[in-house]
Amino acid sequence: MARNENMASMNETPSRSITIPEQSSKEKLFENIKEAEERLAQPQSQSSKPKIQRVPDMLRDHRKFEKYYEPRAVAIGPFHHNKARCQLAEKFKPALAAKFIKESGRQAEDLHKVIEDNISTLKDCYNEEATRSYTDEVLTDLLFLDGCSTLQFIYSFMHHELASFKIKRDQVAFAKQDLFLLENQLPYQVLELLMQKSDKQADLKTVIDDFVRETADKRTRPLGGTSINMEEPPAHLLELLRTEMLGPPDRHKKKKHKDRRQSFRNIQELKAAGIHLKPSKRSTLRDISFTSLGFVGFLSLPPISVNDSMGPKFLNLVAYEMCPDFQNDFGVTSYICFLDSLIDHADDVKQLRKAGVLRNFLGSDEEVAKLFNEIGTDLVPNSETYLSVYGQLEVHCKTKWKTKLTVWMAQFYHDHFRSPWAIMALLGALAVLGLTGIQTWYTIHPPSTA
Template sequence: MEHIVSIEELHSRKVVKSGEGSSSHDRPSITREERFRSLTEAAAGARTGVGKEAKIQKVIFLLRDHKHFVKYFEPRVVALGPIHHDNKKYQLGEKYKLILASKFVECSGKSINDLYEAVVNEIKQLRECFEEEVTKKYDDEALAWMLFVDGSAIVQYIFCATNDKFKELNIKFDSVAFAQQDLFLLENQVPYLLLNLLMKLSEKEDELSESIEHFIGSVTYQQTKPQQKQKERSAPSPPESSKSDSPSGKTRGIWPCRKKGEEDPDWQSYRNVQELKSAGIQLKRSKHRSLRNVSFTRRFNFYPGYLWLPPITVDDSTGPKFMNLIAYEMCLDFENDFGISSYISFLDSLIDEVNDVKDMRKAQVLHNFLGSDQEVAELFNEIGTDLVPNIEAYKDVKFKIQSYYDNNWMTWMAQFFHDHFSSPWTILAFLGVLLGLALTAAQTAYAVMASQPGPCEKFCKLKLKKN
C-alpha cells in the first residue's frame, strides 16, 4: 500500500540539502510531487467528509485550552466511554457502574454472556461511532467490555432515576446528582446504538425506552418526541435547539463582508437589560421553554415594548450543560445552526451586571438556584466568551428592539413614566403637582372673574347715568 504523506509529516520532516550533516535515513527528504499530493488529498478528504455522521470525540482545543472552561468538560464522579476510562480518580464510579450493570442484567431476563456477545458482534460498528484517536489504544475485546458495562449502567441508571429505585441499590443521593451531570458531558458519551441494542435484548424494553424519554424531558424541561421506528443515528443526535427550521440553518456565525459605507444590519447600540428598561422595554415570560421562543412586541404597536424570553433555571449544572452543548456544536464534523451558541450569546448581551439578573428574576424568566445574582451574571459572562453565533438567529428580534431603541419618543416617554409613575410616592407627588396646578388655575380664574364688573354693578351704573 502506498504511503500517504500527511500535513503533520510534511512539517516534521526536514529537506536534506547538500552540505548538511543530517542523514537521509533519519530525516527522509520529500519531493514536490508528495507535497502537492498531500494538499489535494486533504482537500478530497474534506469534501468526502461533508454530510457524514458526527462522531464522539474530545472537546475541540479552542475550548479545552481556555483556562476557565476545563472545569466544564471533565467528569466529577464517573467516566463513561473510552476518553476518561483509565483515569484512576473515577474508581468509585467504576464500582457504581458494576452495581448498575449487574442490576440491568438481572432484570433483562438474559445471561451476561448473551448480552455481552451481542455487543461483541456489533463492536466494529460501535467503534466507528467514535473518532479513531479515542479508541485506538483499546482492542475489540477491551472496548466491547467497556461499552457493555457503561451502556448497561446508563440504561439502568436512567430507569432508577425515573422510578426512584436508587435506595434499593444503596446508592447515595449526592452520587446520583453528580452522575447525572456527568451523563451530559461531550467526552462522556456512548453511542445510542449501544443503548438501543441493550434495551431490545431486555424483557423490559418498553419500560426502559419510556424511562429514557421521560428522563431527557425532565432534565431539559422539554417534551420529547416519541422514538421513530427508523434507522437510529449511531452517534448522539443534535439537541432539538440545534436543529434548523429554515434554509439558513447551516449559516455559520461569520459576518459577511459589507461594501464601503454600507450600514451594519447587525449593529445594536443597547447593551443590557438596564438599558432596555430605560427605553421602556419590559421583560415578559414566554409560555414555552424552547430557546427559539424569543420575540418582541409593542402594546397597541406603540408603547411600551415587551421582550418575551423562555424561562430558564440556573443551577450548578447550567454551566456544564451549556458548555458541552456548545462544544458539540463546535465539533468539526457536525453541521448545525449553532442554536445553543446563539442563545447564550443573546443572553450574554442582556446580562452584564447583578441588576440585569435581578430584573430577569422579577419577570420570572430566570430562576436562580445557583446562589447570588452576581454568580449568575459571572456565569453567563464567562460562558459567553469567544462564542461565534449564527447571525440569522434572533435577527428579527434584534432589529425590532433596535428600531424601538432608536426612537427618541420612546425614550422620552420611558423617562416620563419612570420619573412620575415608578413608585407610589412619585405618583402621589405627580398628583400633588397636578392638584397644585389645578388650584392655581382656579384661583387665577376666580381673580380674573372677580375683577370684572357683574350684571348688578352694570345696572346700577346705568341708573346713575339716567338720573
C-alpha cells in the same frame, strides 16, 4: 574463463541499486491539494453523525472550565476509563448491570452478543484516538457494562430506586451531570441495541426522554409526555439534550435588518428605553421574541434555572457544537452569547429574576453575572439566529423622535401601573386635581346671577 566472467557479471547485477527520484515538496503539495479537492467533491451523507471526541483545545485553554469537561463521579466509554476519581462508581456498575439484565428477560450472553456483533459499527462512532489502545474484545466488554449500567441508572433515578444500590446523593448528582459530558458519551446505538433486546423497551425509551427533559429544565412540559422529536436517532445523550433544549428550528423566513450594530449594552439600558422582560410561553432556547407597542416594548425570553449544573451542561453543549465534523447552526452557543449581551452586572440578573425569566440557585446575582460573562468569552455565535430580534430591538432603541418620550412614558408606566392600587391612587389624584381646577375656575369666574 568466459563462463566465470559471465557468472561474476550475473552475481554483480543484484548489488546494483536503481535510483528512484524522490517526489519534490512541490509535487507533494499539489497532490495534497488535489486529494482535498476530491474529498470536498464527494457527496456528504446526511445521516452521518459526528464522532465522539475530545473537547476542542480552544475551549480547554480556559483553565477555569477544564473541570467542567472531566467526569467527577462516573467514567462512561473509553476516554476516561479507569480514571482514579471514578473508581467508586465502577463498584456500582456490575450491580446496576445485573438488575438491568434480570429485568430485561434475557441472558447476559444474549445482550453481550448484540454488542459484540456490532462492535465495528460502534467503534466507528468514536474518534480513532478514543479506541486506539482497546482491542475489540475489551471494547465490547466496556460498552456492554457501561450500556447496561447507564440504562439501569437512568431508569432507577426516574423511579427513585437508586437508594437500593446504596449510592449516596452526592454521587447521584455528579453522575447525572457526568452523563452529559462530551468526552463521556456512549453511542446512542449501544443503548438502542440493549433496549431492543429488553422486555421493557417502551418504558426505557420513555424514561430516557424524561431524564433528558428534566435535565433540560423543561418546567412547562410534564414528564411522561410525548417523545423528544428527532428526525433520526441521536448520536448520544448529549445530542438528545441539545435537541430538547433548542426545540424545533424556526423555518419561517426572517425579516432582514441592515444595521446590526448593537447600541444597547445590557438590560438596564433596555429598561431605560422602555423595554420590559417577560417569560416566553415555551422554554426552548430559540423561543426569544420582541414586541414593540410604541412607547413600550416586551422582550420574551425562555425561563432558565441557574445552578451548579448549568456551567458543565452549557459548556459541553458548546463543545459539541464546535466539533469539526458536526455541521450545525450553533444554537446553544448563540443563546449564551445573546444572554451574555444582556448581562453585565448583578442588576441585570436581578431584573431577569423579577421578571420570572431566571431562577437563581447559584448564590448571589453577582455570581450569575460573572458566570455568564465568563462562559460567553471567545464564543462565536451564528449571526442569523437572533437577527430579527436584534434588529427589532435596535429599531426600538434608536428611533430618535420618540427617545425622550419613551423614557418618560416607560418611567410613568413603571411608577404608576405596577398594581391596581397604584392605578386607583393615580386616578384619584387626577380626579382631585380635576375637581380642584373646576373649583378654582368657578371661584375666579362665578356664574352670573342675573
